[in-house]
Amino acid sequence: xxxxxxxxxxxxxxxxxxxxxxxxPRILLTTEGTYPYALGGVSSWCDLLLRGLTEFDWTVLxxxxxxxxxxxxxxxxxxxxxxxxxxxxxxxPRGRRRRGMRPALPGVLVRGLLGWNGDPEAVLxxxxxxxxxxxxxxxxxxxxxxxxxxxxxxxxxxxxxxxEAGTPPQLDAVEAATLYHTLYWIARTAAVPTxxxxxxxxxxxxxxxxxxxxxxxxxxxxxxxxxHGVYLREAYLAAARGGGPAGSRFAATRLARGLAxxxxxxxxxxxxxxxxNAYWELSLGIDPAKILVLYNGLRQPEPPxxxxxxxxxxxxxxxxxxxxxxxxxxxxxxxxxxxxxARFEHYGSVTEGEEAYERSCLALHxxxxxxxxxxxxxxxxxxxxxxxxxxxxxxxxxxxxxxxSVLEAMSQGRPIVATGVGGVPDVVKGCGALAAPGDDHSLxxxxxxxxxxxxxxxxxxxxxxxxxxxxxNEDACVEGYRSLLHGLAHGRASLRVVAG
Amino acid sequence: MSPDVLRAGLLVEARxxxxxxxxxxxxxxxxxxxxxPAQQALETARxxxxxxxxxxxxxxxxxxxxxxxxxxxxxxxxxxxxxAAIALWAAPLAAVLGAGVVRDALILALPVTLGLQWGxxxxxxxxxxxxxxxxxxxxTLALTAAALLFAAAVLGLTGALAALLIVTWTAGTxxxxxxxxxxxxxxxxxxxxxxxxxxxxxxxVAGVAAVTAALAWWALATVPTAASRPGRWSRTLAAGLTxxxxxVLLVSDPTVDWADGAAPALALLPSALGALWAGxxxxxxAGAFPRALAGFPACAARDAVPRSVALGPARVLAGAAWRLxxxxxxxxxxxxxxxxxxxxxxxxxxxxxxxxxxLIGIMDALGRPSxxxxxxxxxxxxxxAVRALDPAVAGAVLACGGAVAVLLLLPAALxxxxxxxxxxxxxVWIT
Numbered sequence: 001x002x003x004x005x006x007x008x009x010x011x012x013x014x015x016x017x018x019x020x021x022x023x024x025p026r027i028l029l030t031t032e033g034t035y036p037y038a039l040g041g042v043s044s045w046c047d048l049l050l051r052g053l054t055e056f057d058w059t060v061l062x063x064x065x066x067x068x069x070x071x072x073x074x075x076x077x078x079x080x081x082x083x084x085x086x087x088x089x090x091x092x093p094r095g096r097r098r099r100g101m102r103p104a105l106p107g108v109l110v111r112g113l114l115g116w117n118g119d120p121e122a123v124l125x126x127x128x129x130x131x132x133x134x135x136x137x138x139x140x141x142x143x144x145x146x147x148x149x150x151x152x153x154x155x156x157x158x159x160x161x162x163x164e165a166g167t168p169p170q171l172d173a174v175e176a177a178t179l180y181h182t183l184y185w186i187a188r189t190a191a192v193p194t195x196x197x198x199x200x201x202x203x204x205x206x207x208x209x210x211x212x213x214x215x216x217x218x219x220x221x222x223x224x225x226x227x228h229g230v231y232l233r234e235a236y237l238a239a240a241r242g243g244g245p246a247g248s249r250f251a252a253t254r255l256a257r258g259l260a261x262x263x264x265x266x267x268x269x270x271x272x273x274x275x276x277n278a279y280w281e282l283s284l285g286i287d288p289a290k291i292l293v294l295y296n297g298l299r300q301p302e303p304p305x306x307x308x309x310x311x312x313x314x315x316x317x318x319x320x321x322x323x324x325x326x327x328x329x330x331x332x333x334x335x336x337x338x339x340x341x342a343r344f345e346h347y348g349s350v351t352e353g354e355e356a357y358e359r360s361c362l363a364l365h366x367x368x369x370x371x372x373x374x375x376x377x378x379x380x381x382x383x384x385x386x387x388x389x390x391x392x393x394x395x396x397x398x399x400x401x402x403x404x405s406v407l408e409a410m411s412q413g414r415p416i417v418a419t420g421v422g423g424v425p426d427v428v429k430g431c432g433a434l435a436a437p438g439d440d441h442s443l444x445x446x447x448x449x450x451x452x453x454x455x456x457x458x459x460x461x462x463x464x465x466x467x468x469x470x471x472x473n474e475d476a477c478v479e480g481y482r483s484l485l486h487g488l489a490h491g492r493a494s495l496r497v498v499a500g
Numbered sequence: 501m502s503p504d505v506l507r508a509g510l511l512v513e514a515r516x517x518x519x520x521x522x523x524x525x526x527x528x529x530x531x532x533x534x535x536x537p538a539q540q541a542l543e544t545a546r547x548x549x550x551x552x553x554x555x556x557x558x559x560x561x562x563x564x565x566x567x568x569x570x571x572x573x574x575x576x577x578x579x580x581x582x583x584a585a586i587a588l589w590a591a592p593l594a595a596v597l598g599a600g601v602v603r604d605a606l607i608l609a610l611p612v613t614l615g616l617q618w619g620x621x622x623x624x625x626x627x628x629x630x631x632x633x634x635x636x637x638x639x640t641l642a643l644t645a646a647a648l649l650f651a652a653a654v655l656g657l658t659g660a661l662a663a664l665l666i667v668t669w670t671a672g673t674x675x676x677x678x679x680x681x682x683x684x685x686x687x688x689x690x691x692x693x694x695x696x697x698x699x700x701x702x703x704x705v706a707g708v709a710a711v712t713a714a715l716a717w718w719a720l721a722t723v724p725t726a727a728s729r730p731g732r733w734s735r736t737l738a739a740g741l742t743x744x745x746x747x748v749l750l751v752s753d754p755t756v757d758w759a760d761g762a763a764p765a766l767a768l769l770p771s772a773l774g775a776l777w778a779g780x781x782x783x784x785x786a787g788a789f790p791r792a793l794a795g796f797p798a799c800a801a802r803d804a805v806p807r808s809v810a811l812g813p814a815r816v817l818a819g820a821a822w823r824l825x826x827x828x829x830x831x832x833x834x835x836x837x838x839x840x841x842x843x844x845x846x847x848x849x850x851x852x853x854x855x856x857x858x859l860i861g862i863m864d865a866l867g868r869p870s871x872x873x874x875x876x877x878x879x880x881x882x883x884x885a886v887r888a889l890d891p892a893v894a895g896a897v898l899a900c901g902g903a904v905a906v907l908l909l910l911p912a913a914l915x916x917x918x919x920x921x922x923x924x925x926x927x928v929w930i931t
Contacts (some may be wrong), residue, residue: 018735040577089729089931090735141930142867144922146926147925152802161553163551164522165553166522167553167556170557171798172559172560173794173796173797173921174793174924233531236528237532240516245559246521246559246563247519247560277539285522421532437532437535
């Protein structure tokens, strides 16, 4: 799909407008479970942007679960952290207690966020009330009237019959209480104060959009949404493989859909990192004119060195079901049957909350009798170095945007064997082998082919290196955002001056 | 429906082991596990869901398996040994310092200690990795203890003795929580024979306080570091006030002379042991709500729930109350030959206070700690009013105070337990 043109260029500005913009535009970057508290592709991209766009003053507002740990990234001098917003914590909302309750709040939220045709505007109106009455949120949700309104709204949602939406299951009281608790934290997130900003930059179409949407509704600030994976798609994947009861699955996916719809409807510009993700965004009925594909990128690499030729296959990624480590292990087992001298190294730590999945991976590793021939190496701080030491890069994810690990392999001139998910086919075109997700046989054959044909592997690696420099380089990525953010900041400044 | 769509439907069902929830789920499966490009997957999935809507499936949450309560046997045993040993300190201390000093010191020390203990539990010790959180505050704790001793010295012998007891008991809580209950027992119980051998009791109490404080410091210094989140200050304050209130209640009865031998402290043992047993049973209360409500339709949760559902959590309360009452009664009867029938009222009073304490704990677990604070305040007011009447019956003040708290809290607890869905949603999970 061709990226639609986006008209964000600022109009010719009189001196007064220029003054407003020249006072360094302020960007509020909202993140969800990523930067600066977790490692990964999204965090790397955030860090790249903050360090690359020094002409902006950045404020990072992370939304995280309470874990008491320190940030993993040090923010540059022109950036500061606000918050973090700790959801599921024991904190009580601060703020003046005002008279008057809004017992309908939980009911409106459940209708607006979980209803198949829920109204994002109604949700936004409730979030605005939360922002103006932070202390009232807790009072409403602890009241019997709030619970009753929620149950009424839930009954309406469960009674919906839309062909595309399937038939909602009958949630039990525990699932309903869990959903009620989640909506409470969504309302609390909406109540969080946000610092002044000229542009809002949201990093996922989920929780991190909530404070930005409220800020935009209050101040008219333009909002950019960058999606690396597709939030909605990943929520469905998590629910599908989770195997939980129908009610929990329904609540989790519908909530993700409601948040994504709200985020898409509020965003002025939506930036997927690959064209493939745009289809998912369009499936929720957003205006195609809002979409601007901006690829991830890496620093222009040095000329690559030839692979070491030791039969080393490297994979980089969190130990997470989305990365399908089980398939990775089976690919290794099948490859080793044909190329016994091959060695597999997986770099990446376990995602928080996926410890059971890690145990299942270790059990499969033992069952396949891989021993030292497949090693879990833990987290790496030198991804380029580990890729350079490889002969082939392997990736078995079932969901991706534009994975940094693939770009890193290309930057080092290494061929890639990967699943064709998300933006991977667009990137790997002509510089590796692709297979369907979960197809361990095809993936293994790809690895075997490259290990047995080092000349071919080197040629594909060189092609990838050239392709990276041409299409997926860091400068292009940073420049794309520079242009976009400047354009929006100028537009915003104009609006502010006119309003003033 | 075209053959391609039918085939896609079979593929989706085979992967999920059931029909897809909606078009988006079907699209995700087609894309992620069948390699169908996104646009085609979304279109196929929409076509797949165009049939007649199915009947709604009934869902049932899978409540977490009940967790095992923490080890309490050793803690309970060490509590018994510590109470008995400290009870035996009273006479030797009174012989040296005078009964009035010991009495006043205990009256001062008990409420302060209980306040500190309840506050520490709410802020740190009752929480995951709570010891690690408290360890970060150990310098503050040491300074507070030193300031307490210094300030108490201004009050003379009474203040100094009270401060030593407060340090011993409070530090003891940390040591026991660290799992070093045996060491704490050894220190406290070891002082008794030394006192009986003629070593000055005040010096021994000072020594025990110093050793226990050092043990607590060492316990905190060696605890493995872990990320921990302290409890809210408002909850800490409420817990602290509750502890102080209960302490005041315990020492408010003029017929109970804490300096007159070991009897008052020993009389406390049956109800304290009963409370420990009941507390262990109550560990399952939070899990009783989801277990009772799993499978119960959400949309029916607004109306009165069937008795079978409401009885789940209420049964836990009844089981805890039965354990507390039974053990208190049996223990009290067993102690009567030693204590004398004059102390029957005291034993009843302690039992009622233990029951009230249990109900306060339930209120806290159900997210309504302010009700506990209010009940304790009313209970203390009642006890002081009865005390002003100078009742002739031993233990009347204790019994009246305890009874007021029980009468206030029991109906509130029953109301909360009788509407489990609302309580779970609005109180237990939203604190």
